[in-house]
Amino acid sequence: MDQVAALTSLSTKITSTIGGLAIIWAMFRQFIPYELKQYLDALTLKFTSYINPYECFVIEEYAGDRMNRHELYIATKAYLSDHCSRCARTCRVELGKDSDRFLVSIGERVEVTDDFNGARIWWHAYMHAPVSNHNIGRHSDDQRRYYTLTFHKRHRELIEGLYLRHVLDKGRAITIRNRQRRLFTNNPYNSWSSFIKPMWNHVQFQHPSTFDTLAMDPIKKQEIIDDLNEFRKGKEYYSRIGKAWKRGYLLYGPPGTGKSSMITAIANFLEYDIYDMELTTVKSNTELRKLFIETTGKSIIVIEDIDCTLDLTGKRNSNKSKEEGDDGSDEKIERKDDEEKNVTLSGLLNFIDGLWSACGEERIIIFTTNHIEKLDPALIRTGRMDKHIEMSYCDFESFRILAQNYLGIESHKLYEMIRRLLEEVKIMPADVAESLMCVGFSKVDAGMYLERLIKTLMERKEAVEEQGKDGIVEEVYKNNVSNGVELK
Numbered sequence: 001m002d003q004v005a006a007l008t009s010l011s012t013k014i015t016s017t018i019g020g021l022a023i024i025w026a027m028f029r030q031f032i033p034y035e036l037k038q039y040l041d042a043l044t045l046k047f048t049s050y051i052n053p054y055e056c057f058v059i060e061e062y063a064g065d066r067m068n069r070h071e072l073y074i075a076t077k078a079y080l081s082d083h084c085s086r087c088a089r090t091c092r093v094e095l096g097k098d099s100d101r102f103l104v105s106i107g108e109r110v111e112v113t114d115d116f117n118g119a120r121i122w123w124h125a126y127m128h129a130p131v132s133n134h135n136i137g138r139h140s141d142d143q144r145r146y147y148t149l150t151f152h153k154r155h156r157e158l159i160e161g162l163y164l165r166h167v168l169d170k171g172r173a174i175t176i177r178n179r180q181r182r183l184f185t186n187n188p189y190n191s192w193s194s195f196i197k198p199m200w201n202h203v204q205f206q207h208p209s210t211f212d213t214l215a216m217d218p219i220k221k222q223e224i225i226d227d228l229n230e231f232r233k234g235k236e237y238y239s240r241i242g243k244a245w246k247r248g249y250l251l252y253g254p255p256g257t258g259k260s261s262m263i264t265a266i267a268n269f270l271e272y273d274i275y276d277m278e279l280t281t282v283k284s285n286t287e288l289r290k291l292f293i294e295t296t297g298k299s300i301i302v303i304e305d306i307d308c309t310l311d312l313t314g315k316r317n318s319n320k321s322k323e324e325g326d327d328g329s330d331e332k333i334e335r336k337d338d339e340e341k342n343v344t345l346s347g348l349l350n351f352i353d354g355l356w357s358a359c360g361e362e363r364i365i366i367f368t369t370n371h372i373e374k375l376d377p378a379l380i381r382t383g384r385m386d387k388h389i390e391m392s393y394c395d396f397e398s399f400r401i402l403a404q405n406y407l408g409i410e411s412h413k414l415y416e417m418i419r420r421l422l423e424e425v426k427i428m429p430a431d432v433a434e435s436l437m438c439v440g441f442s443k444v445d446a447g448m449y450l451e452r453l454i455k456t457l458m459e460r461k462e463a464v465e466e467q468g469k470d471g472i473v474e475e476v477y478k479n480n481v482s483n484g485v486e487l488k
């Protein structure tokens with residue numbers, strides 16, 4: 001008993017001595033010159049590293065003057081949110097950005113452990129105290145957070161080599177899974193140049209068009225789906241062959257044949273964001289490049305009606321007369337003084353496959369046009385626009401898909417008649433869709449809508465026979481003329 005009492009009194013003495021020394025040290029520290037303090041800190045660290053076998057990495061939310069959050073921090077947050085919802089007892093819960101999902105992350109100073117290839121890792125979340133007033137407003141709430149991961153020093157190689165990569169990859173995948181997809185459009189240069197607005201504005205992307213609802217030749221459709229699947233899995237392949245991981249699609253065909261619907265179907269299939277680039281508001285090649293750099297991976301960059309937005313062939317044509325024997329290769333496109341003041345064909349070619357195009361990865365570039373013949377061959381050559389997809393008038397197979405979508409039927413006695421009429425009359429899928437559309441009817445009388453379609457087809461047929469024109473409605477031409485599209 002005496003021994004226990006002696007031990008207790010000894011430990012009390014030691015504790016109070018250490019406590020006293022700590023207080024004296026804290027008071028004394030204030031008077032030590034800064035350099036000496038630094039030296040003593042380094043010495044303490046060296047000393048403790050002999051007796052402490054654990055090491056610690058810090059993952060900051062923001063670094064230096066950067067305005068954007070660290071990608072590793074974002075991925076870590078997602079990784080831990082997935083992990084900690086199972087093990088942490090105190091969690092932060094917030095609504096995800098651009099999403100209506102709840103994000104769970106570890107609360108401050110809460111410990112979460114993770115096991116990886118035999119190593120144990122301890123995670124903690126902390127928050128820096130605001131440093132100075134001029135930081136206020138730089139980030140939303142000036143609360144810079146960071147994570148620490150602590151591990152035994154014998155696992156350092158494993159943590160640096162494999163574990164951090166594992167956290168990054170998993171975290172990225174979880175972020176993508178949780179995110180609400182976005183539809184971006186570019187702001188005119190004069191608004192974002194003043195640093196008030198970002199280059200791209202976005203809204204949530206919610207469009208129901210999918211490959212199932214898209215009416216086109218099923219074989220062609222399957223080819224596109226296969227191509228997209230290959231592209232999605234192609235990270236290693238692209239790096240092996242030394243090409244940037246991107247793919248160009250050219251969608252061409254008359255108005256109302258489903259080019260825009262195809263873009264949304266691709267975006268929904270791949271679960272990518274869409275950057276809808278309004279080229280007419282882009283003032284120079286430099287601006288185009290900046291916009292491109294600001295796009296993220298797993299996205300589709302779209303330029304619709306490429307033939308209408310810019311006179312891309314003008315410069316080439318005028319050069320042709322000067323350059324005898326022009327073989328159509330883009331090397332011969334003459335650089336003009338005003339090149340940096342306008343978006344030019346060479347600027348656009350650079351955007352697609354120049355040096356800058358390799359920034360970022362997993363991007364699809366899509367151009368649409370109603371007049372493929374107006375486009376410069378350099379713009380659409382293979383390698384730039386890898387796949388040319390013709391969207392054409394409605395054939396019987398396409399009609400069957402539309403009837404299935406709109407009326408929910410697989411077959412009908414009027415199908416045979418419609419099949420024969422579609423062989424004779426050119427009609428856009430948009431017009432067929434319009435005839436089959438029945439808003440607000442709970443019970444659809446399919447026959448009624450099929451008859452409406454037959455009537456439309458018969459009228460078109462008679463009009464063609466009378467006027468000797470092909471089956472395209474004159475109204476479409478009129479609309480195009482009023483929209484500034486030059487018709488041949």
Ligand SMILES: Nc1ncnc2c1ncn2[C@@H]1O[C@H](COP(=O)(O)OP(=O)(O)OP(=O)(O)O)[C@@H](O)[C@H]1O
Binds near residue numbers: 216254433
């Ligand atoms: N192939 C199709 N499959 C399913 N729906 C279609 C198809 N083509 C057109 N539609 C219907 O017609 C509407 C217009 O089609 P869309 O905007 O995709 O045509 P577009 O080819 O992009 O026309 P434009 O050249 O005028 O931009 C769509 O909202 C869709 O309802």
Ligand SMILES: [Mg+2]
Binds near residue numbers: 304368
């Ligand atoms: Mg369109």
